[in-house]
Amino acid sequence: MADSILNGEWLGGYTVNTLVKGCFFPLLSAFIHVLGLSWMGTMTFIYTIACMIFIYALCPLIQRKSLLLLVYTAVLFNPVTYAAWTFQRFYRNGITMAQVLIVFACVLIIYMRRNEAVRKSVFWAILGGFTLWSLWNTREDGIWIMPFMIVATAVTIVLIIVKKKSKKETIQHIIVVLLPLLMLSGGNFCVRSVNYLCYGIFSYNEINDSSFSDAMKAIYSVKPEEKIERVSVTREKVERMYKVSPTLKSVEPFLESSMDAWDYNDQAPGDGEVQDGWFFWSLRDAVSNTGYYCDAKTADEFYSKVAVEIETAFEEGSTIIEKQKTMPSALMSPWREGYFSKIVETMQKITDYVLHYDEVETRAEYSNQSTADGIRSFEGLTNDRALYPEDRNSYIRGWYVSFKENVAYVAITDADQNIIQKAVLKVSEDVAGYLGEKKVPFAEKCRFEEVIPKSDYTGKMYLTSFTKEDKVIDMIPLSRETMGEKTDNYEYNFDSLQLSNIDIREGYVRPYVDRMNAIGKIYKVTGVGIFILSVVAYLYSGVSLIKKKEKEKTVTVMLILSGLFLSTIVLFGGVAYNEIASCDSIRYMYLSGAYPMVLAFEGLAIIYALELLLEHRKRS
Structure with missing residues (x-):
């Protein structure tokens, strides 16, 4: 896709994969290539700048800048930023950590400058809005950050109104506070418009914003007669849907063949069923093989008909299918009895996984592209070197x-x-x-x-x-x-x-790999202990609100810490749901956004509590 952008062809010719993922990653890749910069070097630079922006946002809250330097160092050397599955891959999750830090920092700056001149917040509102849009269009599950955005925006607006400024000032400040969300909406509108001009459908992403997502929700809304773990679209359910949806019936041989193939990608290969994490891929492959992906409009019309036919069967009281409740996102399979306790248990597992930095490591490996031409194309695009596994001379x-x-x-x-x-x-x-x-x-x-x-x-x-x-x-x-x-x-x-x-893997690269993993080991060993200490510090800061006369700074810190903590919980909850309902998801590349939030929470909680203790000792 990045190559197509460089050739002035937007995301390229329309195929089954063109609009299935966000557009920001190929846009960023093309931009870095045009500048002639290294992809890996640029990712490092962007993350470093993100760390600086986050620390800049904290400056008004922490008097002792040496303490901020500790937080900066801890967040900067986050092991996930130089790990094999994120940074070392040409992969979209490598940018997520920087995006998260910038969004949080910009929202914080806007909040703390709510009573100052509007011009002091405009730049940060624009930067936050652009970064929020980029995060939303990098991965399809970016919705996890919206609870924080909505709550932070609402709290800031309420405080602006309570301040009782002039009507003009109040409106100006509210517009600035709303700007990130407005830019997200406007940015998505622009992407939809470009996709409409290029492909004929008004959608920024087919997974979340098209007739395909409507069809998936309709399919998920049909209650299966069999209860199979991680399988919501059973074979018997598909057979019944054929009877109420002639459009779905038209791809029957291709869908059956596709499901047979995708069956071997899940955790129970050979059982004849396709787990939820893979079903939508098997459906798209079947529709593509039938020929409906000749253009986007034809494919979209196919999915629209499937959704309408299934919904019509429900409305007409069909005895063939029975309706069940679905989740808000087409990526999430229906809720089942017993999920709550499983989610709590899985979230505990995820917490342990993140705090121990399990599986996070830097590696010296050969490129896993299947051909030398494929590797060369990535070298040309990223301006980085690869090691060819088939060329060991x-x-x-x-x-x-x-x-x-x-x-x-x-x-x-x-x-x-x-x-x-x-x-x-x-x-x-x-x-x-x-x-x-x-x-x-x-x-x-x-x-x-x-x-x-x-x-x-x-x-x-x-x-x-x-x-x-x-x-x-x-x-x-x-x-x-x-x-x-x-x-x-x-x-x-x-x-x-x-x-x-030997040279790339065991020679001159090895000392650098070992050095990075040595740093990572520090995080692995201290992760749990530091988190426990930060929770204690968080509680101490909360208790200090009762006794402290000047509460504004502490209230701000508590709001920041609570936002970081709750956003991490939301992300953990989403990954936990996907883990129990869909497919194996406890991987640090899917959780990459959590690591900087955890480190930021730990650092801010500990150094602010330390400042409170030092102030208390000084007064004593």
């Missing part, structure tokens, strides 16, 4: 001379001096000229250039020089960290060095 080009011995030949060897690849020495007049008066033997022929065939060997490799008697003269470790060296015994220079079998 190593390559070396450079020169070497010995000042002590006459060199007969050089070779690439292992640590035991076993030859992996013998190097052919070539004419090197440039090296001889460089060495000048030293008159080093064989300096006129000391260059080499070799491709080292891929093999199962994954150990350290060396450039080893030998005498005529096969005696080892020097063994130089091959490493991109040291591309040249001059000693009393020898001098060498590697013009180019690529050690695909």
